[in-house]
Amino acid sequence: MMNATMPNYGKRRSNSGRNSRRHCYISADFCRSIVGECLCTFFFMIIVCGVDLNWNNSDDVVSEQMPDTLRIAITLGFAVTTLIQCFEHISGAHMNPAVTMSMMIMQHTGVAKGLLYMVAQTLGASLAVVLMHGFLPISIQGSMGFPVWSDKVSPHQALGVESTLTFILVFTILASQDPRRHLAGLVALPVGVAFLTNTLWAYEFTGASMNPVRTLPSAVLISNNDKTWLYIFEIYLLGPFLGSLAASIIYKYIFDPNTGSSIRSGNSTFFDCDDHMVDMVGLQTISSHANESSA
Template identity: 30%
Template sequence: MTLREELQRRQFWRALLAEVLGSLVFVSAVLGSSVPGPGGDLATGGPLYPALAAGMVAVSLGHCFGEISGAQMNPAVTLAFLATRRIDLLKAGAYILAQCLGATLGAGILYLALPLKSAAECYVNKVSSEGNAGQALGMEALATFQLVFTIFSVEEQRRREGAEPGNLAIGFSLGAGVLFAGRFSGGSMNPARSLGPAIITGIWEHHWVYWIGPVLGAILAGVSHEFFFAAGASRHKLLACLTCKDVEMVETASVSRSSLSTVTQTAVRAKQANKHDHN
């Protein structure tokens, strides 16, 4: 499909609007849960409230926008889909712009609602004073890896079974990532979630950590799942991706061969069982 044809499709613009609105709601929910409690204590609840908010809103947004745009709402997730050729370059670039716009709008709305503007500093992901940027980078990469691996596993199950069991798993994975990385880096796992508050507050300290870490972890998770752990994973599929061939065609052929092999093995077992019973 050409660029002009893609831009003329109503579905394309619906998906972009879904990513803007989804990112706005997601960032608003996470930042709202980080608002200082009574007495101005910024540490009230620690990372627990943001983790619960992130997990629950991810589940609800998955139901709202999953069929429209995939409810990605995260540039790292989008780049992982691009790296595994699940989406094309045009759609990936448009999704990332929409996600960053939605995140910035969400952070801006929350900033305008704050009675004390100084409290907006708690919105910005920061490297722990007890650690360093390298440790925060590693935690962001690890947390995003487990999140994106879960997303790819859920997507594979949906393609094979056509069911809708995975939004809860993604929500749990996101909440767990915020909990175990929150003390070190804030548990962003989402460059747009970090970019929006940085634009609104003007605080850019160690901002590169929240792009490189999540993107690295997401791409590693997507590639490892698609080409090593998925049911249709094969050397031919990896070579097809590296040589810009049709990955879906190779995957379909691989699954077909696997299904044929399973049918053949089942027939052989049945024949041996009948022969044994006859004897």
């Protein structure tokens, strides 16, 4: 009798255990997004290495500096636009750990997924650099995507340039994804134009990297550079992350209406009222004057 009336706690625990285990799995979409991010960054670095090839076999490119800059900017701008259009619905097409960090700050991407994205981006970029280095003749290989900052600017100035470049790029991404925009789904074109513009004005300063995995794999695996490693990490690793962090915080806490538009106390909102509240205040003022005149 007792066994018939007592609840079966053991069975409940086993069922709940099975249910919890049933929900602890990695979905196919999650795996596809990781693979897509790796593949997207791989193709981006293939284009970065390809546009940097030295087909003229000449070190004197001063006379062709502006055409080369224009060609690189247009190529990479269109490459970013195309890859975002192809992979945005799969992984978001970050192609950049600094962009992934921004998506984590904005809570568009989870921490675990964001860290896996960074690993996938590093793997894809490294494979592209190694592949291009192995298949291309040594005589035409340039820096394989490794940007070199100008001797006319100090490393700290180069850090500021890379931070500014990444700020503009990340802010453009966040603004393009804002659901308040009429064309919120149109991300590829403005981000590609921002990348092109940044490359045009800053290529002579730092090579306009804006992306740690664009720079570090080629610096570690391939390029024989004579720069100090401390400055390389300062400019091309710290710079993009600082710019992304600043853009994310400013957009999230100043321009995002869900987090930073007003100061709330309970159900009331200060410094912010809609049209209905303004009309109610106006009606109350009119009615009070009417009562005073009738009295």
